[in-house]
């Protein structure tokens with residue numbers, strides 16, 4: 435795919451295609467969405483690498499799709515949740531790629547993992563690990579925040595959620611990277627859908643051994659045990675087992691990881707907000723949702739129209755691919771005041787689309803917020819300054835809004 439111009443103003447409207455992963459790797463997508471929101475909020479893109487699709491860019495239209503799941507399907511069989519279709523013989527259903535009633539039955543099996551009481555039980559462990567990771571960081575030396583902090587902390591969390599063998603926990607990170615990689619990116623861990631499928635099959639083998647062990651034991655409070663004992667999940671076919679495990683690994687990993695990196699970057703780009711935070715650490719409560727809005731760790735979710743319908747004055751046909759661009763809805767000035775500014779004390783900071791909405795709204799949203807809150811509380815106690823000392827390298831993807839690396843330095847205390 436050829437590089438698209440930085441500024442979308444020079445492109446004829448009907449040629450605007452926001453699916454190009456390069457736009458997100460280069461961080462140059464803003465003017466595209468600004469123009470679409472203003473001139474063509476429900477935009478038909480007749481040609482793209484992923485076929486024709488509707489680009490939905492306003493907050494209110496995205497909400498409309500989210501709450502009308504009877505019309506806008508997530509089902510793997512009708513197309514799933516990404517603009518890119520999975521190859522027909524490799525479709526891996528999971529409950530994010532299901533409509534009711536099966537979606538609801540399977541979601542119910544795992545949702546107790548993030549019940550308020552369980553979150554409260556996990557808080558001390560999360561804090562202890564966060565302190566350990568932060569205390570081990572070098573001073574006066576450049577290091578990669580993604581590797582040393584974001585990946586480390588989210589991998590530990592995943593190992594806990596699955597009760598996965600601790601020493602092997604980086605396998606979880608690897609599988610997560612495999613699952614979301616754009617196979618055309620040079621740095622991707624896999625370079626074809628077949629390779630991805632083969633690696634995820636290996637993941638399924640490892641997980642199946644643990645799953646079978648847990649099935650034999652009494653129910654416990656980890657995701658594998660919950661799936662193994664859940665009526666709607668105890669007998670999943672292989673592809674569905676692969677799909678649901680991938681969902682839970684990716685869900686709990688990349689998104690939170692990238693918020694940990696993107697939040698630090700945002701504070702370094704808005705130093706007056708960082709000062710405000712240092713002066714009043716209680717602002718962490720509203721800082722966290724603002725980070726999640728500002729970073730928007732999931733770029734889009736896709737639906738497929740089950741019937742002819744109308745959206746924003748446009749006629750949507752049965753079978754059309756409809757893509758909700760969260761990165762755009764979160765920057766819609768009709769929904770969020772001064773949306774391009776990072777403001778850590780916004781009045782209604784949780785009003786954003788980063789977790790989606792409706793029946794598929796992120797299961798782990800409170801856990802992600804808890805992890806980020808603890809991280810920032812502990813950073814503020816230790817490090818008044820963390821300097822971003824070089825360019826943050828972003829992921830080549832139109833789905834996960836991520837960072838590959840970000841060099842930082844913690845100055846020696848005076």
Ligand code: HEM
Nearest residue numbers: 530685686689690731732789790791794795796797798802
């Ligand atoms: C900042 C962190 C996170 C972000 C931005 C995020 C974002 C999302 C989004 C956009 C969806 C789809 C919503 C929709 O279609 O309406 C989703 C669903 C989901 N997320 Fe998250 N997520 C995060 C953290 C987590 C964590 C920590 C977990 C696991 C513990 C998790 C597990 C899931 C699951 C299982 C679903 C599927 C829900 C369903 O289909 O009913 N997420 N998430």
